[in-house]
Amino acid sequence: MAQFDPRRQPMRLAPHVFTAVAAVSVALLAGRVYQPAVAAAEEAGLIQLTDEQVDSLEAQAFVAAGAPAGMTAPEAIPVEVRRGETFEDAVLRTGVDESEARALVQTISNAFDVSRIEPGLRFETAIAKPRAGRGSARLIGMTMRTGPASQLTVSRSFDGALKVRSLDEKVTRETLVATGEVSGSLSASARRVGASAAITRRLSQIFAHKFDMDRDIRRGDDFTLVFDRAVTENGRTIETGELLYAQIKGQVFYRFQVPGSREVQYFDATGKNTRSAFMRTPIVRARISSSFGMRRHPISGYRRMHQGIDFAAPTGTPVVAPADGVVVEARRWGGYGNWLRIRHSNGLESGYGHLSRYASGIRAGQRVRQGQVVAYVGSTGASTGPHLHYEIWRRGQRINPSSIRVEEGTVLTGADLAAFRAEKARIDRIIAAGGERRPEVLQATVRGLRPVQAAETAES
Template sequence: MPLTKLRILTYRMTGAERRFSLRTLVALSSLPLFGVVAAFGLAPDTTTTDITPETITEAIALPTLAGAANSGTFERETVIQSGDTIASALGRLKIDELEIQRLLATDAVRQLATNIRAGKHIQATTTPDGQLLSIRFERRDGPTLTVLHQGDSYIAQDSSDQVESRVVMRSGHIVSSLYGATDSAGIPDKIADKMAETFSTNIDFREDLRRGDTFSVIYTVNYRNGEPISTGNLLAAEFVNAGKAYRVVLYRDASGHESYYTPEGLSLKKGFLRSPLEFSRVTSNFSSSRMHPVLGYARAHTGVDFGAPTGTRVKATGDATVEFAGRRGGYGNLVILRHQNGYETYYGHLSAFAPGIRRGRAVNQGDVIAYVGATGVATGPHLHYEVRIAGKPYNPLSVKLPGSPPLAAAQRTRFLQQTANWSDKLGLLRGTNLAALD
């Protein structure tokens, strides 16, 4: 073979070897990758219907919960509901029935059973099978009652509860009614009642309330072991009615007597309240000649009729002594109060008298003396209210009534020391948009 052809053949063979070596290297390096893909896939047309599923169960050891080894008791709690007895409440705690009977036989629990109150908590510690170890009862007044199971008997003892009073500040605005607004602001009814009573000498909540009126209140709440147990006192309040602001602060004098004043020291306690009812409507005004709805002829109407549901509380409009309490003609059940300086007030058509209301009894302004009714000559439940001066009837809604004496000058320093802080906080509430500050 000629030398030239030999060189060409050698060159071609060398190129083929190079191409073979490169393809071989790529193929070999790709084997692990395609092996992985093959492990997770199936070739097309592979039949899987003849593969039998296999279930494998394996026990796994769970970690021990902290404290589980020593857990031999259960803590249970219930809240006394309306209509509950101690026995029914204890039944919800999964306590053995025999244990309940033994518990109810103890003097302390038997006494508690006659004075239970909805909303109070009962906490029990039991064994897993319901055997009682100890139980704690919240009481209406006083410390929590704790009963311990020792041997075959129970030992009752008062707990050393931590009781404290906290100051709460809230504000709101009127949309439709005072109580609707106070409910929306989370203000207890007791505070709403006191606010309505305190401002009633300046604001008629039947007629004067306006949409957009605002209010702020500062009051106390009593806590036991960090849980609220009762509402305390109204310390200060502001009510802005039709753009005019009214403020009150609570003052306690040296003898412990409490009363409300303006921040400047002027008494808010008028000689008379504007109305003997917290909320009502005027159904018949004072008149020298009115067609009587029952008798059918014109006659003088010597008072004002306030329509209200039967049982609505009737309050004394001023400090007084009970002159009469009983049945009298068309008035039906009637209370007459004698005030100073020849003033008298009449409260007629009552359904019942408050306990202790009898001739000679002294009452304070705002005390409940009776309840609205429809006794005597009446077409429906309402209160007939009169104001008489030296025996002559005057229109209760327009007559000028005497006020209360102002704060004595000797008490001014004490008054300012007590109340200045509350006035500052009312200003803070008014300047913020917060609905509540606890």
């Protein structure tokens, strides 16, 4: 169990003065009183401590908290509210007695409606246990995240009563212009410059229409991404918005929502949609292990026609629909194992073999959109290892998937083109300025917590 360090700010939200006061409180509870008059005066906000005094108080309290009279050093004990239990039940699992748990609930109730707390809520307690092993543990303090940039802290005052404070961290919304070079995969490289998983997925979808992500994107290729995010004063990203702009290997795309449309799309600098009739591959970052044509079968040993393309990829790798369509089959089919077939326009169908599983909701009759995850790579059926067998059918006949001509997307015109150019100009200005920052206070709270009088809980 981790030892409780009274100098540590669990969520890095508390100011130094509060940390010092909380640390001194722990020392007092341990039976070691350090200059109570000074501490009390600071608590009342009558004097201002210097940085040296704060450091000294923290150091003294840390030494004192290491050996509380008759108790072990406080330990940080994480707690998660379980299904069917109350907040008080969860606190009791730390070893404190009912009076301690009840007092904590009453204290928290001054800021949040504890009856609305739901299973899964997590908080951290600081607990000291009796050295002799007999008796109840004692609550030293508690911290609980109550929002994306706020937390609730409970500590003991000089008379031993529990005190609650609501600590808010300043949040800035910014439009980030992130640049980098590809090292490994494009997705991993994007994450290193601050992109979220959702943004890297969108990035792969956009460029899958233009590039074979395994062979066309190489180490050292530079890229630029523009996206919104919310960051705390300590630099922690708490929310990431949509990808507004992406550039790699000279290909540039802007996010734009056509007026009256519910769908967000990406267009090049001229207003041409990134979407094509067919994506080049149904899988990102996969090596072609077997091409279309005659080959020696890896299991039977006979030479025969290989009527598709095999992509080597780990089990569980997402497989996406290369174009809009309707699922025709999602079933077991002999040596293909788990098989999926999708009917597209112009007499084309795509087929996928050896799948480990289908994506949620994929079944015969289900409509799918281009770029939607429909299944996951596996090794079912007659297979020597994890890979995707990919086929294209034209009017019932298998053809080489590499022969499919990729047609360009639609081009904006008229009022839609004018609106796109205005949005493009806005994004270009942000890029030229190196980004944009907008201070903002986030009011959202953790699910299951209803503020009662949070504005009145902070004490100085």
